[in-house]
Amino acid sequence: MAKLTPLRRLKDIAAIAPIFGFLLLIPPVIGLFATEATVFGAPLVLVYLFAIWLALILIAAILSQRLSQAERDDPK
Amino acid sequence: MSSLNVVILAALGYAVVLFLVAFISDRSTRSGWLSSPLVYTLSISVYCTSWTFYGAVGSAARNGLEFATIYIGPTLVFLGFYSVLRKLLRIRRENNITSIADFISSRYGKSDLIAATVTIIAVFGAAPYIALQLKAITTSFQVIGGSSDTVGSAPITALWVAAGLALFTIIFGTRSIDANERHYGVVAAIAVEAIVKLVALIGVGLVAVYHVADGPQDIFNRITETMPPPEEGFGVRWIGLILLSGTAVLCLPRQFQVTVVENVNERHLFTAAWLFPLYLFLMSLFILPIAAVGATTLPPGSNPDMFVLTMPLAAGRDDIALLAFLGGFSSATSMVIVSCIALSTMISNHIVMPLTLRRTAGLSVDGDVRGLLLKSRRIAICGILFVGFLYLEFGPQSAGLASIGLVAFLGVAQVLPALLGALFWPRANRRGAMLGLSIGFAIWTYTLLLPGLLADAKWWQQIAQVGPFGIEALRPDALFGLTSLDPLMHAFFWSISANVFFFVLGSLSRDLNPLEQLQSTLFVDAFRSGSEGGQRLVGRAASADTLFDLAQRVMGANQAYGIFRNYAQAHNQKAEFPVPDDAFINHLERRMASSVGAASARAMISRVAGGERISLDELVEIADETARLMEYSTRIEQKSREIEETASKLKSANERLVQIDAQKDEFLSQVSHELRTPMTSIRSFSEILAQNDRIDDDKSRYFMDIIHDESVRLTRLLDEILDIGAVERGDDFPVTLIDPMVALKRAVDACRGLAASAKVTIIEHHTDQPAVTLANQDRLTQVFINIISNAIKYNDAVKPEIEIETTIITGTFLTSVSDNGSGVSEHDATLIFDKFSRGSKPTNEKGAGLGLAISRTIARKFGGDVVLARASQTGAKFNITLPIASEDHNQTNRDDTLYTKPLAESV
The missing domain is CATH 1.10.287.130 (Signal transduction histidine kinase, dimerisation/phosphotransfer (DHp) domain)
Structure with missing residues (x-):
């Protein structure tokens, strides 16, 4: 059985992350936020969309940094 | 209002700066910042065309948040860069891929037919898209330069712009034909343009938020006021657009060009993975504010596609408006330049080259291939721009910016199934790819492209209303009665579903041929098996001179000489030209592929070196670890x-x-x-x-x-x-084909004396069917004698008689010997076949009790048996069974087996 190296774990996370991101940004999930409610005067769904978007970018940054590090540690 | 002259001056000045940047970058190749991940990321942002720059605001003003889907798709794709994009880059590097068409065709057995198909799809998708960019430039000219009559006619402007773009692209985009030599000048210019458009859009956004409106709070109010109700807009179309944009960022020829082909270092992807989504995020940040401010301040009926320009103009910020104009100009020009490079490469490699090769059917490739390629690329660039111009002038005028872009997205999305199959599905083959591509393309053309192009044509309107030939189910906007989706999603659903279905069906319908198998392994296992490992399986031969002659025609004498000499040195060969073994021929083919594409390179090498012979056994063996x-x-x-x-x-x-x-x-x-x-x-x-x-x-x-x-x-x-x-060892009695009846008759004859002295009557019933069995005559007689004599000896009836009967039942010769004595007791029935057992009945017989045991052993040696069939009080019955030998052995005549020696004594 292959060992679960950090690189392997990160690879799997990197593969699954876009799918989770997609699920968060499509109905029915995004529909939950499409209401009249506002945050500091801004429509809730607008805030939700841009917040998730920014979070995905952050995750991409962390993942790529970790993957880059893991590749260097695990030269294969 | 800035005067026309200022605008023209700014545009020309900007163009000059771009030419300079490109020129300087081209001279100083491989210098520091040009090969930085930042420049790589900025070049990818060619994704944001004038459609983004102007059209996104228009889309936001009409449909609210929907514009964001176009940027969320790419964000998700780059988030998952490690599984798809990284593999694309690796495969490109190892196989010297020149374009998306080359990629697909290379994977599916280096098929020139597939390459040509993808090229045609790409050209069909790109022509209206390029027209859209020209339209954006000319419209923005009109808007910022005042009314159209002061600018001069729009067609003239568009023509001048197209000519300028053609010039730039030809100078910096067709400098060399080798995909390994990056277009540094182009990349640098595009990076600059990426910065300009981002700065411009943020500038306009800041004007909207802080100059026109009173800060964020006011903007939010305006957004709430102008946006469609938030409950709407999150349906099938929302999901479909995210998928579509994610597809486009992979499959658009220009995206493939900048992301994959122009990539100099795989590690740059690690930066682009988050920096490019961040770029998209920043580009999107001010779209809604600009749309909201435009909608609330500009007079009703203003074109929302031009809010980016008209809003700062109306606010009196001419400087920002000029910046916005340059931003839009940048978006449009960068897209056109990269698209032209990508498309012209595809046209020259996958349409012009195969046609030339087919025309010159001789053994060698004649003439200057390199010159031909460069010339065809230059002509293709002019052609593409001219078609775009024609489309702008004579195409339908009704479609908004966004819808043309989406039509193009769906066109190139037809490549996605074949692309993903190429990366992850080893069994995907050429037939599947060809079927999926062409059927998907046909449905896209019929349900989306033609309705847009021919919207004003009477005969088409007729078809759209009642269906072709009056067949309602084939209406282009309601295929098979599907009316619940809007035209884009309708076309999306049918074309992609059919594409995937036929791709899978075609791939499963036949096995991969050896070349497909090899390429499949190289692509799907790109990270596992070294490419050289697979390549060395291909067996071809040609002289070094012939190969050099071919190579210099394709790449020019200098470069070809360099390749030959470097290879010879790298492999420690003394001669100037390396030994033309398999490894070198494959090396050369891959180098040539970076100029003319895999399919053409293979075709040319095959002409001088013969077709490849791939050993399937070896292939399978090394294919997959x-x-x-x-x-x-x-x-x-x-x-x-x-x-x-x-x-x-x-x-x-x-x-x-x-x-x-x-x-x-x-x-x-x-x-x-x-x-x-x-x-x-x-x-x-x-x-x-x-x-x-x-x-x-x-x-x-x-x-x-x-x-x-x-x-x-x-x-x-x-x-x-x-x-x-002796019986148990089986020696001393050879078996032959004999008639069991003969043995039985001998046995009965032998027992007659005994029967007469015991006053026992013998009754016989025999079958008249002939039978032969594989046995030994004397031993079989011995068995019969034993059973019959036992029946005589142990018969204690008053009027003793025994009955012998023969029958044939399903391949068995059955002899039953029954008597009318007192039978065998239940206890004895289990013992009589054991050695040394005699029945418990008092008898004057003096045997050792081995008779039945011996008989059974003998019968079993012949494949038969001796069993006690009845043990009742009214008499015992023994059955002797023998298997009948098959018919073709049934030649033994009964008369052949006359007995010759006296019978053995009964036991």
């Missing part, structure tokens, strides 16, 4: 299973030996016992005779008789024991 490991473990498993089997066989053999050993002991003890009885009487009577002198003659004669009888019995016993030994 996993497969090899699995095979290994399977073999181990099999071996351990074999060992287990052997062990259990040994165990049962051992048990059998123990059993036989016990039987032997039992037999010996029985034999000893049987021998002891007569021996005891012989000893005691002989002792009496020896010790007593006074025994009268009568008595001594009586004793002598007993001793004699016992000796005879002893001899017979020993004979039988010897006999059973």
Whole structure:
């Protein structure tokens, strides 16, 4: 059985992350936020969309940094 | 209002700056910042065209948040860069891929047909898209330069712009034909443009938020006021657009060009993975504010597609408006330039080159291939721009910016199934890719492209309303009655579904040919097997001179010479030209592929070196490490299973030996016992005779008789024991094809004397069907005699009779011998076939009790058996079965087997 190296774990996370991101940004999930409610005067769904978007970018940054590090540690 | 002159001056000045940047970057190739991940990321942002710059605001003003889907898709794709994009880059580098068409065709057996198909799809998708960019530039000219009559006619402007773009692209985009030599000038210019458009859009956004509106709070109010209700807009179309934009960022020829082909370092992707989504995020940040401010401040009826320009103009910020104009100009020009490079490469490599190769059907490639390629690329660039211009002038005028862009997205999305199949599905083959691509493309053309192009044509409107030939189910906007989706999603659903379906169906319908198999392994296992490993399986041969001649025509003498010399040096070969072995020919083919594409390179090499012969066995063996490991473990498993089997066989053999050993002991003890009885009487009577002198003659004669009888019995016993030994070993009686009836008749004849003396009647019923069996005549007679004589001897009836009957039942010759005596008791039935057993009935017979045991053993040797069929009080019945030999052996004549020697005594 292959060992679960950090690189392997990160690879799997990197593969699954876009799918989770997609699920968060499509109905029915995004529909939950499409209401009249506002945050500091801004429509809730607008805030939700841009917040998730920014979070995905952050995750991409962390993942790529970790993957880059893991590749260097695990030269294969 | 800035005067027209200022605008023209700014545009020209900007163009000059771009030319300079490109020129300087081209001179200083491979210098620091040009190969930085930042420049790479900025070049990817060619994704944001004027459609983004102007159109996104228009889309936001009409449909609210929907514009964001176009940027969320790419964000998700780059978030998952490690699984798809990284693999694309690796495959490109190892196979010198020149375009998306080359990529697909290379994977599916280097097929030029597939390459041409993808090229045609790309051109069809790109022409309206390029027209859209030209339109954006000319419209923005009109808007910022005042009314259209002061600018001059729009067509003239568009023509000038197109000409300028063609010039730029030809100068910096067709400098070399090798995909390995990056277009540094172009990349640098595009990076600059990426910064300009971002700065411009943020500038306009800041004006909207802080100059026109009163800060964020006011903006939010305006957004709430102008946006459609938030409950709307999150349906099928929302999901579909995210998928579509994610597809486009992979499959658009220009995206493939900047992301994959122009990539200099795989590690740059690690930066682009988050920096490019961040760029998109920043580009999107001010779209809604600009749209909201535009909608609330500009007069009703203003074109929302131009809010980016008209809003700052209306606010009196001409400087920002000029910046916005340059931003839009940048977006449009960068897209057109990269698209033209990508498309012209595809057209020259996948359409012009194969046609030329086909025309010159001779053995060698004539003429200057390199010159031909460059010329065809330049002509293609002009052609593409001219078609775009024509489309702008004479195409439909009704479509908004966004819808044209989406039509193009769906067109290139037809490549996605084949692309993903190329990366992850080893079984995907050329037939599947070809079917999926062409059917998807056809449906896209019919349901989306033509309705847009021919919207104003009367005959098309007719078709759209009632369907072609009046067939309602084939209406282009409601295929098979599907009316619940808007035209884009309708076309999306049908084209992609059919595409995937036929791609899978076609791929499963046949096996991969060797070249497809090889390419499949190189692509799907890009990170596992070294490319050289697979390439060395291809066996071809040509002289070094011929190869050089070919190479210099494709790449020019200098570069070709460089390749030959470097290879020879790298492989420690003394000569100027390397030995033209398989490895070198493959190396050369891959180098040539970076100029003309895999399919054409292969075709050209094949002309001088012959077609490749790929050993499938070797291929399969090295194809997949996993497969090899699995095979290994399977073999181990099999071996351990074999060992287990052997062990259990040994165990049962051992048990059998123990059993036989016990039987032997039992037999010996029985034999000893049987021998002891007569021996005891012989000893005691002989002792009496020896010790007593006074025994009268009568008595001594009586004793002598007993001793004699016992000796005879002893001899017979020993004979039988010897006999059973012989029977069990199976020696001394060879089997031949005989007629069992002959043996039976001999046996009955032999028993007649015995029967007469015992006054037993013999009744016979015989079958008249002939039969042969594989047996030994004498031994079989012995069996019959034994059974019949037993029936006579043990018959205690008042009027004794025995009945002998023969029948043939399903391949068996059955002889039954029954008597009318008192039968065999239940207890005896289980014992009579054992050695040394006699029935419990008192009898004067003196046998050792081995007869039935011997008979059964013999019958079993012949494949038959002797069984006690009836043991009732009214008489016993023994069945002797013998298998009948097959018909083709049935040649033995009954008369052949006449008995010649006297019968053995009954036992």
